[in-house]
Amino acid sequence: MENESNKNWWLKAIQTGLIGGVVAVLVSLIGMVESFHERDIIAGQITMGETLLLLIVVTVSYFSSRGAEDTPLSKRLTGGALTGLVTGGLVAGLVLLGKVVNLRKVLVNASPNLYKILTFENENTTTAVMVLLVAGVAIGLLTALVHVIPLILRRAAISGLTIAALIALLQDLLRITLTPFPKITEAIAWMFGSRGEEGLSVSGAITVFLIVTILNYLSSTRGDSIRIRVRALPTRAQQGLRWTSWLLLLAFLLIWPWIAGSYLSEVTNSVGIFILMGLGLNIVVGYAGLLDLGYVAFYALGAYTMAVLTTTGGEITANFHWTFWQALPFAIFAAVLAGVLLGIPVLKIRGDYLAIITLGFGEIIRIMFLSDFLKPYLGGSFGIVLIASPTIGSFVLNTPQTLYYVILAGCMLALFVAYRLRDSRIGRAWKAIREDEDVAQAMGINLTTTKLLAFATGAAFGGLGGAIFASKLSTVYPHSFVLLVSINVLALIIVGGMGSLPGVIAGALLVFGLPELLREFSEFRLLIYGALLIVMMISKPEGFLPEAVHKRELHVEDNAGETAGA
């Protein structure tokens, strides 16, 4: 194996380069490069679109120049350069092709603007192609050189670059957040592009990069000693430290909407509802291993129950006029009931069949809500309007900043329930079912009640999320409850790590929060989700923040798989 890969290393380099080239051409043709080009990372210097292309070349040349520890530098350099050349060559090929044929008749995004970006605004085709090739080789060589840098420093530098890019992307939000503090705003104004421009300024980018890199370097070289010192503290003090950090976190969460302002609170609220649903689906999929693609049904039922019970107007016949708090238990109950009702028929069905049936169930619910058949009760495609907002006393919680507390309370409750359930008797039963249903049954676990409880608990969280969602928007339409919602939630728990609670939160922030903040991303959200699901499943099936046990299991399986394969 090792010999073979050594002999054909240049073929491998070309192959990697081809993959990179195809990816680069594809992201250009689907419009990502052009759309990302609108936003600057470093004001006036480099845009997000260019960064994307750069990132592709760097990634492929990094892989092709990696090799074993003792690979000679010359080989790494040639490998990286070759890969960069091939990738650049394919992009140049696209540019040439675009000059000869009008691709735009078929491929809507092959616009003149795209060619301008790809050729760095060179009018002359020959120069443009030469520039692309040279740039490919240069980036490949530079990337190969990265391997010379020691690992710790490399990691620190990568995190520095990532954080700098992230700050550059989110800088307008950062600045809005800081407006109440004019002194700080003024003090750091030099870091950002001048007025009207996006991204960091050159000096700002370098500063952020250096600070983060040095901090990261220090924490990875000195971090261990600090951790050891903390561990050496008496238990009491350790506990105190932990409690203090929790209290600080709680205090931060409580004042967050007032720091963040109305827009960011709104985004936080959406993320919060997705965290709620993620926690629910996490119980069904992550704990019990029942792949449910119709999770949106419970969300929809919660929302519609809330809507029907509290609406004060519109075309529908319902006439309850309840308050939010009166309706909430019923919304959750409706979802739980649906969870059990769906659960009973599908108890015997396993794996992929379950996925399809639940998907069908979700669609049935949506089509019913949309149909003329139920229109007198549920409003058909016009939905239900004027849904009550939560109130405390005479105080109506209807702004993003006040609704935040309702959602925060919901998330806290759900988090607490999920956390307590995880290692409880029922939680262990769920995990046993996830690993092997037959063995679990043989061990005396009642499959019927255990599975139904998973469905019911998951549905309860979904219903709660739906109810809050309905009163947050104060309207519900069937179109809010499409399959994509289920897929969003599934994507977030998989990215975070199935079965892991911090994973749900991280996943929701990453998968839902980030695209919400970056309008360029939201256009390609599902494309990125799709790619993310594939990549995660192939390279990191346990997710970014995995549950400890699950991670161990997956890696045992890996080892077993390797032995079986050999």
Add this chain to the structure above:
Amino acid sequence: MRQRFLNRINFTDVTLAIIGAALVSLIIVGSFKTLAEGNYTTRQWLDFVVFGIAQGSIYALIALGYTLVYGILRMINFAHSEVFMSGAFTAYFAADAMAKAGFLRENTFVAILILFAIAMATSVLIGVLVERIAYRPLRRAPRLVPLITAIGASFFLQYTFKGLYGDQFKAYPEIAALKGNYAWGDLNITKIQIVVIVSAALLMLGLYLYVQYTKAGKAMRAVSEDKDVAALMGIDVDAIIVRTFVIGAALAGAAGILYAITFRQVNFFMGFVPGIKAFTAAVLGGIGNIPGAMVGGLFLGLFESVGPILFLDGLDVPAPYQLKDVIAFTLLVLVLLFRPSGILGERLAQKKA
């Protein structure tokens, strides 16, 4: 004896029986009332049936792709609906160009063959790529993993094609030679329906002969029976799996063209609903079973076109056609509950799944 019988029934079975009985009686009452009211003529019923068969043969062609892959890999190729979409969507540009050049009118037969070739080639390319990139690395992974990858692949493809070709509906050109219809008494068939039914039948016959009577077909059956033993017998399992994906994708591409000339509209999301329906058809006929997919497809097509009117019109449900997907999915649930093996299949859902 009685005691043993009582011991064997449990809560879930009873609930299932009640649900099933309720649905069946609803269907019977509904159909009876519809027929008794007699709002529809024989001619209309026959129209529904013909439409159902044409629709069903498209479902059957797509269902074959699910069934073939499931038979060999025991996984639902969720991205198959996008394989179907990619062919029809790509061939649109050829159809449009040929219509503008007048070629479609002068040489309709050749033009349609070219469309088939383009759609099938695109679908095969996409199908093979999906297998290579998304499924092959996960051959030995736990079952949930390839399924999630498949969902990812499905969304990735949908939005890639949206990015490439745009998000509007594209209207396929009208084919002059296929306008009009034939009528025998009350039976009324449009030319397009004839083309759809005949080409689907030919393709399915070809597939059946291939799988049953060629050496490669024998190898496919062997791999689907037992991968490891087949490998020991000198069969290149990976090559057979790729071949299965190629055949399934080619059929889906052909189905894409038939769908496009029937409904004359394509866009990036067109694969979703037919994909789910075709999967339902595959389960209905017994997944992993080739004749089963054909029977299931036809059955589902008929059920869907006749069902809403027959079952729901008598119950005074307004606009019953809006609920045709509900009927299809309910049928899927019922089949999985009461006969998971499907009409022709072996018992899979509980045993091997």
